[in-house]
Amino acid sequence: MTPKLYSFWRSSAAFRVRIALNLKDIDYEIIPVHLGKNGGEQLSDAYSNKNPNCLVPLYESNEIRIHQSLAIIEYLEEIQPEPALLPKSPIDRAWVRSIAMDISSDIHPINNVRVLRYLTKKLGISSEAKDGWYAHWIQMGLVSLEKQLSSCPRVGKFAYGNHPGLIEVCLVPQLFNALSAKVDVSPHRTLMRIFHECMQLPEFMNASWENQIDAEGLNPVAPLQK
């Protein structure tokens, strides 16, 4: 049976898994879960019974269900090691994971849809202050990432050597968010160089917002697509 990926076109976490599946050339079927409609389809009984964490993505293959994007990707890496998304040596693996987790644990969760909703609906924060919040955490995170990558001898054409891996899987969706929110990414030359390398690859392009079956409206990062 073709694995299913419960996904939302704009979800960074789902985007990561789409890239990883593409890089590993694993066929999958997208099941859209709309994070806004009907109060959020991720909160429906049907979905929350499959994934009590009520977030996307969810990976489903035969009897197996896994949520949490990085847990899914580590699983894919274990069942199909090539092409590898992680290096071989423990210290290099740790470095790659730490950069990936800087994004998945320290930037992304603070800007999750449900967090933004709490800010505006529960705390009465203005839309402007919410946008400031969103940009603040992204910019702070990108500054740290650029600092770590700009002087790192591990960096080649991509963040680790000359092939995209777990870092790009996390970085590209985060930069989509940054660009969409008009965060100034110009100081982050290493990150943006890697981003543009990635966006020339079909594995990233096919996973991106505008190429999802549930994409809405115009290409949200149109200024990128020169």
Place this chain on the structure above:
Amino acid sequence: MTPKLYSFWRSSAAFRVRIALNLKDIDYEIIPVHLGKNGGEQLSDAYSNKNPNCLVPLYESNEIRIHQSLAIIEYLEEIQPEPALLPKSPIDRAWVRSIAMDISSDIHPINNVRVLRYLTKKLGISSEAKDGWYAHWIQMGLVSLEKQLSSCPRVGKFAYGNHPGLIEVCLVPQLFNALSAKVDVSPHRTLMRIFHECMQLPEFMNASWENQIDAEGLNPVAPLQK
């Protein structure tokens, strides 16, 4: 050289690594980094040059430096596999990682010190509303965790079988936060049963808040220590 762990007594992420090091019986030296004093010692030049992400923990061993608690723990698991903190089979590993990441990616980061500081200092949120925010994300996360563990055949004396592993490494620090914030944990029977099992083990006790060299004041979770 004895590895160093840059740590703060109340930091959940540092607490995780302290437990993991104890479970693996790896000797380490604690270097305290105070997240409050002097505007936050994690932001000092000396520390941020070692860890540009400006968070604790940081693990340092000879020439090696790793930040991000789960990246450190995966590294420790790779260089010293026994006692194992992760199961053997890919699907079970994925399950354990997904539960651990529910905590490390979806509960903890939203309640990080810097996030709470932004809420009160930048957004002018009251102390009461901040406490509500803190409790909200913990309670929501614990509901999901209890739902996942309460009916899971993988659960034994501990979350995965009869030995503590990555789930407990993440769960116990999160429950310290919950109890300290007086979140009602009574509905979470499976989680609390596992918590009490853990707190009978020296590996967890020695890693806990009150047993750190930089602990301040009274035992913050005193009601627990019956």
